[in-house]
Amino acid sequence: xxxxxxxxxxxxxxxxxxxxxxxxxxxxxxxxxxxxxxxxxxxxxxxxxxxxxxxxxxxxxxxxxxxxxxxxxxxxxxxxxxxxxxxxxxxxxxxxxxxxxxxxxxxxxxxxxxxxxxxxxxxxxxxxxxxxxxxxxxxxxxxxxxxxxxxxxxxxxxxxxxxxxxxxxxxxxxxxxxxxxxxxxxxxxxxxxxxxxxxxxxxxxxxxxxxxxxxxxxxxxxxxxxxxxxxxxxxxxxxxxxxxxxxxxxxxxxxxxxxxxxxxxxxxxxxxxxxxxxxxxxxxxxxxxxxxxxxxxxxxxxxxxxxxxxxxxxxxxxxxxxxxxxxxxxxxxxxxxxxxxxxxxxxxxxxxxxxxxxxx
Numbered sequence: 001x002x003x004x005x006x007x008x009x010x011x012x013x014x015x016x017x018x019x020x021x022x023x024x025x026x027x028x029x030x031x032x033x034x035x036x037x038x039x040x041x042x043x044x045x046x047x048x049x050x051x052x053x054x055x056x057x058x059x060x061x062x063x064x065x066x067x068x069x070x071x072x073x074x075x076x077x078x079x080x081x082x083x084x085x086x087x088x089x090x091x092x093x094x095x096x097x098x099x100x101x102x103x104x105x106x107x108x109x110x111x112x113x114x115x116x117x118x119x120x121x122x123x124x125x126x127x128x129x130x131x132x133x134x135x136x137x138x139x140x141x142x143x144x145x146x147x148x149x150x151x152x153x154x155x156x157x158x159x160x161x162x163x164x165x166x167x168x169x170x171x172x173x174x175x176x177x178x179x180x181x182x183x184x185x186x187x188x189x190x191x192x193x194x195x196x197x198x199x200x201x202x203x204x205x206x207x208x209x210x211x212x213x214x215x216x217x218x219x220x221x222x223x224x225x226x227x228x229x230x231x232x233x234x235x236x237x238x239x240x241x242x243x244x245x246x247x248x249x250x251x252x253x254x255x256x257x258x259x260x261x262x263x264x265x266x267x268x269x270x271x272x273x274x275x276x277x278x279x280x281x282x283x284x285x286x287x288x289x290x291x292x293x294x295x296x297x298x299x300x301x302x303x304x305x306x307x308x309x310x311x312x313x314x315x316x317x318x319x320x321x322x323x324x325x326x327x328x329x330x331x332x333x334x335x336x337x338x339x340x341x342x343x344x345x346x347x348x349x350x351x352x353x354x355x356x357x358x359x360x
Contacts, residue, residue, distance in 0.1 A: 010180055013192025014215050018056045020306035021292065021299065024069025024098050026050035026123050028295070029091030034266045035227040036258035042332030046228065047091075048295035050123050052098045053221055054107065054306055055116075055211060057189060063107070064194075065115040066209055066221050067294065068098045068126030078151040081122055081158050088265075099130040105307035114138050114170070116188075116196065118223025119203040120147060120158055124294065128159070133166035138188070140198065140205030144171050172207065174198040180210060182279035199225050199280075201260070201273025210289075213312040220283050222293040225276055227266075229296050229327035230257035232277050237285035241325065257331070290314045298326030 032039045032046050053066040072094045075082050085092065099109045114136035118124050120143065128137065148154065148169065150161035174184035184198040195210040202224045209221040226232060233256055234240040240253035260267055260274040267273045284291045290311065292299060302323035303311060314320065 010210075010218075011187075011192050012215070013212060015189070015191035015193040016058050016213055016215065016312075017193050017211050018058060019211050019213060019219050019221075019311045020054040020309070021303055021311055022052040022054060022069075022098060022101055022306045023300065024050045024052045024067075024123075024126075025093075025095035025101070026070040027091070027093045028089065028123060030089060030266075034261060034264045036231060037261040038258070040332055043330075045091075046295075048227070048297050049300055051292070051294050051299065052126075054102065055194065055209075057193060059191070059193075062113050062189075063111050065098070065112055067118050067124040067223065068115060068128075068131075070094045070097075070123045070125075071127035072097050073127075074122065077122060078158055078160060080151075080156075085122065097130065098126055101306070110134070116207070116209060117143075117205075118208065118221075118294070119206040121203060121224065122158070124223065125159070128163040128167070131167075136168045136170050137164075138170045138172065138196070140172060140207040141174065143205040144169060146204050171205075172196055172198075181282050183208070183276075185210070199223070199276045201225075201269045201271075201276045202267050204268060210283075213314070216288055217315050218289045219311050219314065220280075220289055220291045222280065222291060224294055225280055226260065226273070226293060227295055228258060228330075229293065229298065230331070231259065232256055232280050232284055232291075233324070233327065235281045235285065237281065238324070287320065288315065290320050296327065297330060298323045301326065 027047070027049055029045050029047050032043050035046055050069050051067070052069050055064040055066060056062070071077065074085060074092065074094060077085070102109055109130065110132045112131060112135050115131060116138040119140070147157045147159055148164060149157065150159040150164050151157045153161050172186050174186060176184060178185045178187065180195060180197065186196045188194045188196050193212045197208045197210060199206055199208040206223060206225070208223050208225060211219045211221065213219055234253055235256065236254045260270045260277060262270055264270060280291065283289045292311070302319050
């Protein structure tokens with residue numbers, strides 16, 4: 001199974017973070033053709049939720065957010081964004097903003113040190129003005145040049161000027177000095193507990209995070225590296241099980257159901273995005289890494305959500321195995337969406353050590 005794309009090094013550390021997944025209550029219904037390729041008959045639209053994440057650094061108690069869903073009053077975004085949403089989104093419903101969700105459970109937004117923004121799209125940025133101006137905004141390469149200052153000073157920006165007033169915007173610089181898998185990495189806290197990864201292709205400055213939840217386990221916060229788990233599953237490392245509902249078999253058991261569309265306004269560089277997806281497959285095959293993308297409906301049926309639990313003991317609870325093939329239940333059969341329950345299907349994963357010839 002040698003594959004030079006999959007070589008990786010994760011430095012050892014005992015520093016960890018507690019990660020909680022938040023239902024950002026932003027439900028979307030985009031056209032499938034802009035998200036995946038090919039489009040399966042009966043699956044012309046995708047219905048999916050949106051997730052945010054609360055991260056607490058265990059050694060220090062410092063708190064962070066990874067993404068923030070959408071703002072409830074979405075028509076108060078900058079004019080050009082409102083126009084895009086009205087013309088392009090088939091369905092959008094935002095019930096409650098993430099700062100409200102946090103406050104309702106006793107987390108003061110003033111205590112959030114930084115929000116790590118996977119990318120600039122509206123369903124991840126939330127309403128930045130609701131965060132304290134002392135809360136940093138951590139972004140990926142190219143963000144500052146494209147979006148600062150905000151609108152109207154910069155008529156092309158998708159952010160209001162006041163969202164940046166008094167706020168430190170930290171743009172991460174990446175190099176090849178630290179690589180985790182095929183992704184350039186930045187050790188954000190300097191102790192191996194929280195890595196920010198350069199995951200290009202979807203949008204300017206798109207980043208993901210790799211969070212250490214125990215000394216030996218991690219959660220990969222993928223953002224919008226892709227929009228459906230069938231884009232990176234199955235693979236030769238995690239073949240499709242034989243116990244699947246009729247009518248859902250992929251072209252073969254070793255090839256993902258979908259690819260990034262070759263022509264789509266949703267991805268700034270589809271070829272680069274596909275490359276990022278293929279780099280993600282090594283993480284997904286590792287039994288010590290839980291991959292979570294921002295819009296996977298399966299997560300809602302498997303994980304304990306904030307404030308009722310965290311993702312930190314995901315391996316002990318078997319959530320990787322329970323959720324891995326859940327996306328099959330979203331695929332149509334005979335032109336209709338399935339209601340298949342695949343939550344307890346076992347994942348016959350191979351270890352990162354087997355993939356890379358080393359232990360994490």
